[in-house]
Amino acid sequence: MQFARFGHLALLLSSVFGILFLNSANSPTAGGSEDLISARCQSKCLYELEQRHKNNAETRRLIRHQMSTLCKEDTFCASCILPCRESLYEFDVCSHTLCRDTPDPTHCRESCVFMEQIAAKKAGHCPPQKPSVPVSECSAFCDVDSDCAEVEKCCVVGCSRFCLSPSLNDSRLLPRPEGITVHERKRKRSAILRWVMKRLSPQHTATNSNLFVIQWRWSVHKQSDTMAPWQTIMVRNKMYAILKHLLSPGRFYIFRVAAVNLHGTYGFSEPSRPPFKLSKEAKAPPAPLNLTFVYDPFSPPPKIVWNAPISEIPLKEYRLNWW
Numbered sequence: 111m112q113f114a115r116f117g118h119l120a121l122l123l124s125s126v127f128g129i130l131f132l133n134s135a136n137s138p139t140a141g142g143s144e145d146l147i148s149a150r151c152q153s154k155c156l157y158e159l160e161q162r163h164k165n166n167a168e169t170r171r172l173i174r175h176q177m178s179t180l181c182k183e184d185t186f187c188a189s190c191i192l193p194c195r196e197s198l199y200e201f202d203v204c205s206h207t208l209c210r211d212t213p214d215p216t217h218c219r220e221s222c223v224f225m226e227q228i229a230a231k232k233a234g235h236c237p238p239q240k241p242s243v244p245v246s247e248c249s250a251f252c253d254v255d256s257d258c259a260e261v262e263k264c265c266v267v268g269c270s271r272f273c274l275s276p277s278l279n280d281s282r283l284l285p286r287p288e289g290i291t292v293h294e295r296k297r298k299r300s301a302i303l304r305w306v307m308k309r310l311s312p313q314h315t316a317t318n319s320n321l322f323v324i325q326w327r328w329s330v331h332k333q334s335d336t337m338a339p340w341q342t343i344m345v346r347n348k349m350y351a352i353l354k355h356l357l358s359p360g361r362f363y364i365f366r367v368a369a370v371n372l373h374g375t376y377g378f379s380e381p382s383r384p385p386f387k388l389s390k391e392a393k394a395p396p397a398p399l400n401l402t403f404v405y406d407p408f409s410p411p412p413k414i415v416w417n418a419p420i421s422e423i424p425l426k427e428y429r430l431n432w433w
Contacts, residue, residue: 142260142325144197145342146368146375147232149321151194151225152345154372155217156319159187174318177347189214193221199229199256229256233283233374234276236265260368261377283376284320284369285309287349290382292365298390300354305367305379307349314371322346323368325378328361330424332385337364359390395421398428 159181163169173180181187189212198204204222212218232255250271251257252264258273265274287305294301303324307314314320324344327337344351357363362385366378398416405412418425 142323142340142342142368142378143256143258143262145323145325145345146260146370146377147225147229147256148194148197149323149345149368149370150228150372150374151221152191153319153321153370154224155187155190155194155221156181156321156347157317157372158190159184160317160319162186177318185213186217188212190217190221192218193225198222199226199254201226228374230254232256232258232261232263232276233280234261234263234278236263237274237277239265239267239272239274261375278376280373281311282313282371282373284314284371286376287322287367287369287379290365290367290379292363292382292386294386294389295352297354299357299359299388300352301357301386301388303351303353303365303367303382305349307369317371318347319371320347321370322349322351323370323378324351324365325367326363326365327381328363330361332362332387334364334381334385337362340366357388359388359393362387395419395425 156177159177160170160173163173169180181191189209192212193204193208196204196208198207201219201222204225205219209215209218209222248269252271252273255263258264261276261278262273263276264271267274285308287307289306291304292301293304305322322345323342324346325340325342327334327340329337331337343353343356364385365382366380368375368378396419398419401414401416403412404415414430416428
């Protein structure tokens with residue numbers, strides 16, 4: 111293979127608005143169901159931590175402000191919360207994979223049992239439905255509740271199984287968050303997200319184990335139909351979140367929040383409106399790197415190759431000019 115340089119070639123890079131679909135370990139696989147199940151399990155572990163120290167005033171004060179740190183340092187809580195962060199809903203697999211080497215296998219296995227139970231049966235009841243298809247067209251769109259998006263349940267309708275929104279009337283559940291607001295902070299690449307919790311009962315406010323699952327969608331366009339799917343970005347135990355080192359210039363974001371406790375959740379709030387965008391604009395992308403002309407006599411035609419530059423927004427096309 112031979113490499114040759116050639117003169118008077120300029121490569122211009124164009125960055126236009128497009129969509130990049132995010133993938134990460136926290137990405138939901140069943141429309142947010144995994145993240146809500148995980149948060150419910152974590153809330154149970156935090157509640158048990160709180161109950162173990164309920165007679166210690168100093169520890170109770172620390173729990174209010176440093177619950178996550180205390181859980182990591184507590185043998186029981188750290189072992190309890192480990193299965194919550196994995197999507198292993200079968201007890202045998204969960205126990206064998208995660209609990210053998212934990213400091214406290216008993217609490218770990220208890221969470222494996224809890225995860226299996228709440229994945230199979232979410233909060234609420236299936237609504238009454240009349241069969242709409244003949245027996246000859248029976249179908250199964252789900253097997254257990256965890257196959258369904260968010261708070262939906264796997265319900266039997268006639269000879270079929272469908273994912274349906276449940277009938278939920280449980281005073282133990284936290285109300286849906288409302289009034290989501292996003293404000294840019296003085297440090298230009300960060301923002302603070304807040305929401306309102308109405309109709310909280312004394313039972314709701316008596317614990318610090320309530321968790322809030324925060325999701326976003328984003329696009330370089332303002333229209334919501336161009337945005338990436340919902341993705342969980344963090345789980346908090348406070349009614350606000352500071353988005354630091356997460357937001358990128360040139361992108362529009364909308365957010366939603368679900369309030370979760372050990373009993374379950376009513377699901378996600380309405381999305382925030384209008385879409386939020388940092389005041390700082392995205393920079394134009396730099397030129398491509400390592401531009402090279404590649405010629406191989408045994409594999410024509412010749413090729414021009416380069417490395418993509420780092421860009422704050424997705425790159426859609428390259429423009430090649432020569433003279």
